Structures are given as C-alpha cells and as structure tokens.
Amino acid sequence: MNGFFDIPSDLDNTYAGLIGLHLREALLPVLAGLLAALPLAQLCVRFRWLYPPVLGVTTVFYAIPSLAVFVVLIDYTGQTELTVMIPLAVYSLVVLVPAIVDGVRSVPEETLAASTAMGFGPVRRYLQVQLPIAVPAILAGLRVAVASSISLVSVGALIGNQGALGNLLADAQKYGRPELAVNSVLTTAVLAVLCDAVLVLVRNLLTPWMPRGRRPRAEEAAARPEPQEAGVR
Amino acid sequence: MDSVTKRYPDGTVAVDRLSLEIPDRSITVLVGPSGCGKTTTLRMINRMVEPTEGTILLDGADLQQQPVTTLRRSMGYVIQNAGLFQHRTILDNIATVPRMTGWGKHKSRARAAELMERVGLDASLGKRYPYQLSGGQQQRVGVARALAADPPVLLMDEPFSAVDPVVRKGLQDELLRIQDELGKTIVFVTHDIDEAIKLGTMVAVMRTGGRLAQFAPPAELLSDPADAFVEDFLGADRGIRRLSFFPSAALELTRGPVVRADATAEQLAAADGAAHLLVTDADDRPLGWAEPGDLGAGRPADRRLLPYGRPFVPGTDSLRAALDCAVLSPTGWAVAVDSDGRVTGVVSQQTIGEAIRTAHGTAAGTGGSAPAEDAADVTKVAP
Numbered sequence: 236m237n238g239f240f241d242i243p244s245d246l247d248n249t250y251a252g253l254i255g256l257h258l259r260e261a262l263l264p265v266l267a268g269l270l271a272a273l274p275l276a277q278l279c280v281r282f283r284w285l286y287p288p289v290l291g292v293t294t295v296f297y298a299i300p301s302l303a304v305f306v307v308l309i310d311y312t313g314q315t316e317l318t319v320m321i322p323l324a325v326y327s328l329v330v331l332v333p334a335i336v337d338g339v340r341s342v343p344e345e346t347l348a349a350s351t352a353m354g355f356g357p358v359r360r361y362l363q364v365q366l367p368i369a370v371p372a373i374l375a376g377l378r379v380a381v382a383s384s385i386s387l388v389s390v391g392a393l394i395g396n397q398g399a400l401g402n403l404l405a406d407a408q409k410y411g412r413p414e415l416a417v418n419s420v421l422t423t424a425v426l427a428v429l430c431d432a433v434l435v436l437v438r439n440l441l442t443p444w445m446p447r448g449r450r451p452r453a454e455e456a457a458a459r460p461e462p463q464e465a466g467v468r
Numbered sequence: 469m470d471s472v473t474k475r476y477p478d479g480t481v482a483v484d485r486l487s488l489e490i491p492d493r494s495i496t497v498l499v500g501p502s503g504c505g506k507t508t509t510l511r512m513i514n515r516m517v518e519p520t521e522g523t524i525l526l527d528g529a530d531l532q533q534q535p536v537t538t539l540r541r542s543m544g545y546v547i548q549n550a551g552l553f554q555h556r557t558i559l560d561n562i563a564t565v566p567r568m569t570g571w572g573k574h575k576s577r578a579r580a581a582e583l584m585e586r587v588g589l590d591a592s593l594g595k596r597y598p599y600q601l602s603g604g605q606q607q608r609v610g611v612a613r614a615l616a617a618d619p620p621v622l623l624m625d626e627p628f629s630a631v632d633p634v635v636r637k638g639l640q641d642e643l644l645r646i647q648d649e650l651g652k653t654i655v656f657v658t659h660d661i662d663e664a665i666k667l668g669t670m671v672a673v674m675r676t677g678g679r680l681a682q683f684a685p686p687a688e689l690l691s692d693p694a695d696a697f698v699e700d701f702l703g704a705d706r707g708i709r710r711l712s713f714f715p716s717a718a719l720e721l722t723r724g725p726v727v728r729a730d731a732t733a734e735q736l737a738a739a740d741g742a743a744h745l746l747v748t749d750a751d752d753r754p755l756g757w758a759e760p761g762d763l764g765a766g767r768p769a770d771r772r773l774l775p776y777g778r779p780f781v782p783g784t785d786s787l788r789a790a791l792d793c794a795v796l797s798p799t800g801w802a803v804a805v806d807s808d809g810r811v812t813g814v815v816s817q818q819t820i821g822e823a824i825r826t827a828h829g830t831a832a833g834t835g836g837s838a839p840a841e842d843a844a845d846v847t848k849v850a851p
Contacts, residue, residue: 345551349610352514352545352623353565354537367555444555444597 239414243406246396256316257399257426260391261384264320268327268380269373275328276335277361286336297329301390314395323387327380334376338369371445374438378431385427389419400426472522474508474678482508483678485522490670493651497668499658501701505678506657510623513655514543526621541565544614544622544652549630550606552598558584558609559594565617576616583612586649588642604635611643615650624656628663640666661702665690665709673698687713691828711788714827719782719790719820721804721813729755744799747773752810754779757799779803782812787827791820 240250248256279286304322312318342365350364389401396402403419406412474483483505490496498506511517512524515536524531531539552561562580563571571579584591587608598606607627614622628636640663647654658664664671665686673681673689675697682694690710693699699706726746744757756773777796780789782804793802794817801814 343549343551345547345549346553347551348516349545349547349551350553351516352540352543352547353613354540354568356537359568364553368553370555442555444557444599446599 238412239418242403243410243412243415246402246406253400253403254422254426257385257388257401257423258430260316260319260388260397260399261323261426262381262430264323265327265331265377265380265384267320267324268331269377271324272328272331272335276332276339279332279336280339289332293325293329293332296325301326301387302393305394309394314397316391316397318394319388319391319397323384326387327384330380330383331373331376334372334379335369338372338376339365341372342368370441371438374434374441378434381430381434382427385430386423389423472509472512472519472524474505474512474517475520481678483512483519486674486678486680487522488672488680488683490653490655492653494669495647495654495656495667497656497658497664497671498674499661499664499668499671499701500674500681501676502659504674504676506659506674507625508678509674510625510655510657513621513623514540514545516540541569541617542619542621544617544619546607546610546614546622546624546627548626549603550598550610550627552606552609552613554598557595557597558589558601561598561609562612562616564613569617579616580612583615584609586615586646587612602635603631604639607631607639608642611639611646615646615652620653622652622654624654626658627656629658629660636663643667662709665712673701708788708791711791711824711827712786714787714824715783716780716785716787716790716823717783718826719787719804719815719823721782721815723813725801725814726811728752744774744801746776746801746803746811746814748811754803754805754811757797757801774798776803779805779809779811781805781807787820787824790815791817791824794820 242248242250242253246253275289279289299322301319301322304325305318308318308321312321346364346368347360350360355364389398389404392398392401392405396405398405400419400423403415407414407416407419472483472486473481475481486505486509488496498509500506508517512519513526513531515531553564556564559577559580562583563576566576566579567573581591581594584594589605589608589612593601593605598609601609607630610627614624628639631639644667656664656667658667664673668686670683671686671689672683673694675681681701682689682698684692684694687710689698690702690706690713693702693706702709725744726748729747729749744759747755747758749755754776756776758773775798777798778793780793780802782790784807790802790804794800794815797803800817802817802820803814804812806812
C-alpha cells in the first residue's frame, strides 16, 4: 500500500481532484447526450422511417475508435477535456436513443387513445404521459451510458493527461509504480458502481407507480450494449 | 349523424353512409361483428377519426366547428382495459380532465373522491396506483375518470370486454344504476349482443363493410329482425330473450294449492284436487311442494318436501324469469313472492304460456308502425 494514494506531481492534482475531474468528464457528456437524444428519439417515434437510419448512424459513430476522433478534434479543440467529452457524448447516443424510443413506444395503445380522447394535445401528451411512463427505460439506458462513459474517460490520458483517473495508468508505466494502475482501475470501478446505485435510487424515487421486485420489460430491452473496459479505444 | 362515410386512403371503407339519430339522455349501443366500423363510428363522434363524407351534429351544431380539445373534454371516453395512466394515482387519474380544464387541485381531488364512491370504489384505493387494482376495479376507475368533468356525452368502446363474466355483469348493472342517476347520453360499442340488449335503449346493429343493418329498441330487434343477418346475429334463443321485455305483473296467480305447514284437515280438504301443494311456514315463506296424500295425517313440515326452485317477483321480474321458475320447478308451477319473500300465489307453465301468447298478440296485433312504439313503451324489466 506504500504510495497508493501518492499522486505524481506531473498530474497537478490530488486524488480527490482526480475523482471530481473524472466524474465531470464522464457525466457531462451523458447529460449532453441525453439532451440530444430526447428530441432525436421523439422524431424517431413520430416518423417511424427515421429510426433505422438514426440507429445505424449512432452505431457507426460508436464503432469509431476515440483515438481517431481525438486526432481530428485536436485541430479544433486542442488537448482539452472537451476533446475527450465530445466523443463520449456521441457514444452515449447509441444507448440512449433506443432506450427512449423503446420507452416511449412501450406506452400502451389504450393509454394513448384515452389521453387523446380526454383532450390532450401532442405536447401535453408527450410531457405528461409518454415521457413519465418511459422513465424506467430511460433510466436503464442512462445506467449503461454512465458506466460506459466512466470507463472510457481514461482514454483521455493519451492526449496530454486529459484522462483523469486514467492518467494514473500512464504514470504507473512511466514511473514503474504498478500500485497506481491498481488504484486507477479500482477507483474507476467503485465510481461506476456508486453512480449506478444513485441512478437506481433516482429511478425508484421517480417511479413509485411501478410494481417492485420485478424488472420492467423496457429496462431489459435497453440494457443491450455492454460497458467497455477502460483503454480499449 | 347524417350519411357519414369513412374511407381510408387505401380504399377501405370503414363506415358506409351511416345515418343515426342518437337520442338524448339514454344508452345507444352500436353492436356488430369485428370490422363492422362500430369503433370507427364512435371515434368520429369525438373526432379521433375524421369522417370522409357526411356531417355529425351534436345538439344541432356541427362537430367540425368546435375546437377539437374542447369537444373531447366535453365527452367522457371509456376504453377496453381502461387505459389508465399507470404513473398516476387513482385519484389523479380520475381528476385528469378537471385539472386540465382549470379546476383547482383541491376541488378536482374532492370531485374524484366523490366519483370513486359513485362507481363503487373504496376511498382507500385513491392513493394507490393502477397496477395495484384488479381489472374490474380499473374499469370502474375508467368510468369515474370519464365522468369527472360531468360531460353530457359518454363514449364507451367495449369497456367491459376484457373482464370476466361475473365482474362484467356487475359493471353492467352499475352502469345502468349510474345512468338512472345521471341521465347521460351514452354511446356504447360492443360485439356482445346480450350486452347490447341488456344496456341499450336503442341498438344499432352494424354489418361488415360499415353499413347499418337495423336501428331499433332491443325488444323490436328481437321480435322483428330486419333481415337474415340481424336474425343470425341475435342467435337462436331470441324468442326466449324477448320475454325479458314483457312484465309478469299481469300473470293470474292462484292461492289454491298453497297451504301452511300447520294447516288443518279442512284447509287441506279445501285444496284437494291439486296434484301438488305448496307448503309455507307460518310467515308465508315457501318451504316446498308436497303431494296431497302425504299431508293430512302428520304435520306437513315433517314430510319430505320437493324443492320449489327459485321464486319470482311479479312486477319486478319479467315473463322470462317467471317461465324460468316454472321450468325449474319439479311440479311445473312457478312460485310468486312479494319483495319480502312471502308467497303471493303460484302460476302454472300453462298460464305463463297463455300470458306469453297474449303479450305477443298485443305487441304484434296493433299493426302498422305501432309495434315499434309498443315495444319502446314496454318498461325494461330485469330478466
């Protein structure tokens, strides 16, 4: 355990600072992804033909290695956090768009017909009926996106120490201190588990109307792409 | 509705030149096989489907002239499986339309609680969510939600189709009771002809292709089906079912074969000649049938008695119920009781048969357009 929390000075940061930075670099892109995915998914629900191409394009984006994106982005955004966060936001779409689309589509036909018959306009119907009922599916998508994003931030170490906890991996190699690598992996994993727990809590608070003790259908459907290990990209 | 047609872009005609005059403050049932356009017709009334041709007038005003959301909020809508908002409590579900039309939160909640009572739901269910309720309870919530803003019109699209027969009967009775209290104009869609006959003041039978086959009160439908399709749709026992519309009040009852359990020999002798005697207790409640030879010596109550089946209440029950009682009774005699269960007399299958012939005679004998009016005048009595 000697030097486990002894962060090398070239990182210019404390252990707690690295954690904060890591969370910011991981969560802001998911938030941005969610804000983009909501209208995009609504368009896909409204115009059914749009969904397959949107799904195809987001999947292709997901397949582009982040390193390749960095190379392109560095010309515009430099060696900054933003360069790391842009691809992460794009990656989150591949999980969030299908999760929201499935969630909104899971609203029963009778419920929609009933709301229309009661005089709900399209906007009110979306905000007061479809979106709330899609919350479990959206939260399920968010859980996958957040876990994936937390692990992917580490790649930022490759563009001038922008990988937060991932920088410890690079330093472990540079200074021959394997305990730093262990620290990086464990802390990243603990962060992912904690964030996941927070999201489950949020879901439970938002959906008192759901039968407990059973996983809802939409949640399973949305849990498709598995979180990637750090450093793969 | 005046000559309303709905044609879809692919050429399918869902509703074909349908003209209907739906009476105020009564239940009009649209009935027919799948694909006959009954749901489409219903949805044209709240403009969830727009007619291709023809006009629909509500109290003389064209529906097309009104803003669609205002129109819909003035019409309650009940749907199969209820279509409740699963993310809202029962109270909030019921309060939906009042909240939208600008009632305060408090007033809406109070109104919702009042409606829960009206549809027979316990107030303790108000804070629950739909998944915690049975199908029948959810459907009651659906009805309460439709009634929340006190709309003059109620549209019901196969509301009771997805619940089991026992619950369905309960919901139907409840609807008739609520209708007695509120007097809404109800348009009710079903594929179940029995439900149509039980609930409808007027019944519109529709056939595949969206055409109207017959529009008549249920009694007339049963006595004079317009064509082979309607006759076939009504089923084989329409003669028996039609008896539901004839009251049993006019049946001639006899007290001849009725004796008390503690009857004296003279009383028994007076009833002599009947094949069976109905034995009652000191309170006039029926005990069972006995053969005259078995009585006399001991007390009749000590003897083995034949069951008397189910009694009927003249005036409340229909001829169908009376006939049913006579058929069920091992002696062929139906037992008539008053609302307290005291025997008022007995009546034979033969007498009921004559009453049926007389009733048919009155319904058919007046000629011309009268049968329809007659049939409409007959007060509907529970079978």
